[in-house]
Amino acid sequence: MYEFEFVKPGSVADAVTALGEEDAQVLGGGQTLIPTLKQRLASPGKLVSLAGIAEMQGVSTDDAGRICVGGGTVHADVAANAGGYPALAGLAGNIGDPAVRARGTIGGSLANNDPSACYPAAALASGASIVTNAREIAADDYFQGMFTTALDEGEIITEVKFPVPEAANYQKFEQPASRFALVGVFVAKYADGVRVAVTGASQEGVFRWRAAEAALSADFSADAVPEAPAADGMISDLHGTAAYRAHLVAVLTRRAVAACG
Amino acid sequence: MSQVTMTVNGKEMSGDAEGRTLLSQFLRDTLGLTGTHVGCDTSQCGACVVHVNGQPVKSCTMLAMEAEGADVATIEGQAAPDGTLNTIQQAFQDHHGLQCGFCTPGMVMSAAALLKENPKPSEAEIRDYLEGNICRCTGYHNIVKAILAASGQDVGSIAAE
């Protein structure tokens, strides 16, 4: 790693100030950033840890019934405390391994927007609101392609608000080495329609499979899931071709719907 | 350089660290606790697992400064002061749950975290929990068996005693 200064502010305001300096970068749980630093693929001058900010911790329910997860909440806490949204808790409980879940945070995952990460699928399928120190961003506007988001420089995710669906399920087919999603599909059924978000598959990062949403909104059954989407634009690598990933999207969507019962 | 202080295996310990000093480096190089091993640089092998404030973490993927003031438990603190192995350590020896020993500290620490959370895990739950701990020697058979035994479950029926 290149040398950097480490600071751990106690409030969002102090963190924002610290991030105002040149070359400062946010450190969430570090489960992606620290390996990246070890490879010397990033060279921040200052790392601003969010772990000391109490107001960004924990899972609660707001007046609208939304499950609200503090941006600094680790996966293990979401798995344990988001019982009001079982599919979300289940997803969090299967990210990485126990040691990763003890450190990795929802804010870190969403800010990084790895094309194979799990949380983006949950946020997008739930139509979640990404709350930052500056504003609230709808999930549909937030994800802007692989490793790209609507966040501005130095903007911190302080909270994520998930409307709780009538039924939901996340199906993750793991890449055998990294155990990230080779393909992951999150299906969420709301009163006003079904949302289907797919991670791991597309070169554009997480996306909504609109054809499936339309079909499932009309008939919420596994049989209603359309044929696999086109393989164009899907990721192709040593773990699976684009065609295979496209195929898995349909398989996992069917399974997710079936699991919704 | 600045000074970092943490409680390690019940004792307060201090040492100098840079911002970039990893907890694993701090434990091994600064405090001389070389039982915590480093087997990869992508946060996957789990040889470096220690407990921080009771939670299992990969010490190679945490900065030493992030552990300022924390309660850290490593493999060196698992046996009783007189050297008597704890239940998990003893089960690993009884059931030949280690060969070269390199992954073992992380395995024992992960097993301890599992049994704290789930005192009677099933075989499948053990295998799932060990996703972040790679062993190249044992094929996992005797590790899983040792953890079942450490949780007080009967392992007599498992094949190939």
Add this chain to the structure above:
Amino acid sequence: MPKDHGIGASPKRREDIRFLTGAGNYTDDINVNGQAYVHFLRSDVAHGRINAVNTGAAAAMPGVVRIFTGADFEGVGGLPCGWCVTDRHGEPMQEPAHPVLAQGKVRHVGDPIAAVVAETAEQARDAAEAIEVDIEELPAVVDMKAALADGSTKVHDDLTSNLCYDWGFVEENKDAVEQAMQDAAHVTTLELVNNRLIANPMEPRVAIGDYNRATDESTLYTTSQNPHVIRLLMGAFVLGIPEHKLRVIAPDVGGGFGTKIFHYGEEAFCTFAAKAINRPVKWTASRSEAFMSDAHGRDHVTRIELALDKDNNFTAVRTETYANMGAYLSTFAPSVPTWLHGTLMAGNYKTPVVYVNVKAVFTNTVPVDAYRGAGRPEATFQLERVIDKAARELGVDPIALRRQNFITEFPYATPVAVEYDTGDYHGTMDALEKIADLSGFEARRKESEARGKLRGLGVNCYIEACGIAPSNLVGQLGARAGLYESATVRVNATGGLVVMTGSHSHGQGHETSFPQVIAEMIGIDESMVEIVHGDTANTPMGMGTYGSRSLAVGGSAMVRATEKIINKAKKIAAHLMEAAEADIELKDGQFSVAGTDKSVAWGDVTLAAYVPHNYPLEDIEPGLEETAFYDPANFTYPSGAYCCEVELDPETGKVTIERFSAADDFGNIVNPMIVDGQVHGGIGQGIGQALLEGCVYDENGQLLSASYMDYAMPRADDVPFYNVDHSSQTPCTHNPLGVKGCGEAGAIGSPPSVVNAVIDALQSGGHDVTHIDMPVSPGRVWAAMQG
């Protein structure tokens, strides 16, 4: 009733105490006062000509002690190759130079260009990034067949081509095999890849060089399976240090699996640099570095043909293999696809004629050498896959086809130059059929099908040649080393023993199992025996641990030395009891005179040896310490039969291992617990090869599977409990313990049964798939199902 001590017992491992408490002493745990750290600047292109290396700016960076480049090693030897293979035409293989730091060209991603020694590891890395390297990139040679085409870019400009050797074995059988193919009632042909793997012991490699100017002695601490081999190769061939001025210490080593046999440039560099700067120099590999600098394994592309007569008797086997050597010849690389592979192509079967052709090829990839099994997994995989395919083509039961062709009489001279001393292939297959519950398979298949899954069952046999190896034989075959083993047994005055062995334990449990043998021979408690290994300063010249040889060869040396001890002790006992030496018996730690009630304890005799007041000084010397070197008369031939049951998800192509059974014949067994553990670990690696692991290069020679993010290591949830049996035992006839070796069996024996099971599952679902290359990943299964 299992024994509770001595040979055949399973005492708990004594080494576990330190490993379980964090008190192990691995190389990276060692820090030498005043040490500096080295970082290697490695090539990021697969093939290129070095025009210039400018270290000026880097040398001025904070903490830099000195920067070394290829120029510093111009007068230094290159890394030697320990085996010269002679080709089909009687010519020696092409053998390129292998410099410690690149000279003129880089030949694989990871090839070291320069080395920065600095006060801290991070400073060394900081400065390495400031080195300016001007490299003219050349086309990368990656595909083996393309590498042999006319006009291909050459990896080594001074060689005539990229062909290391074209080996034929047995060349005289070639025409007879061709005739048998023409006369056959049926010929089954299979083309397959034995996937390139990385051994991945969990401890990355580490080296610390230390130099004492006062004594002119160099010490190397290194992660090695064979410290004496490193001392000899590095001292004699690379650095020109006489062995009495060079000490190599391999302390606790965190797994090896072959990849820590070899002499690596980093070891030579640290030793060289420590003297050059008069400071200790330490190198600790990161895992990322290990992926591009540890020798890889396997990587064969093979076409095999099996000929059968009208009664389904095997009449001939012919194979053609392209074996990847990588960019340079690693220490034992040339022997792996030849003498450790071709000689096993008869398998467990009485095939009368066999012809093996191997073309070893240089490519712009990391060097390839032995990995657990080394050549024998490649032989077993192709043979056991083609037999399975033949059974399917002929509509016969695959087990029955194997049984029909089993060798049943021993000793058996194969058509590929080796003589199996013992074996009972029906016996191991009988044992397998018992533990695998084959009769319950159809019910389990129906249960899987009811859940929408396919279920398959695969079986295979294996034979391996272990206990490597008779020195005079391997010398004829091109080995540049002897393959004996040594032991010094030192008895202390109060009766305890210390065994200094040339074998090295890096997970195998020698500290526990070796004392069991001595305790059995003398009749004393195992706790009276201590094992010392891993340090050339206090062990006799030994060849180390690989090829399932520690007990068969190293244990035999220990037995021979202990026999010498007992013989001398009997002379002392005879003197003490005033009896004839021939009448002395040793049992339960007591020497007695046959037919009398006179006896003297082991401890009394050992004390007399060191306090020789009442002692036959005119006949024998005081003291009780003996050394033996044991050179095996033959290889040992462990064998077995394995069965794998898989479930396959036809929607995703994912394969899960539901049951795995292994029946092995290892001859006599000293510690069943440790033997089971070795088999478990081997099966884990074999399942890894079959389903998960694959080292992949792109067409530019870039390593795509360069970390655990892309190289799939088997995890606990990838494997089931294994059902292991070693009740079938035909002791080896030519070593004193009757042991055969068990370290590699699991890795050799398991991949074919996994793939056979996958094909069985697919066929049961109506999919006309006859082969899928390893790793049999979900994506590959799904693609095969699409036709």
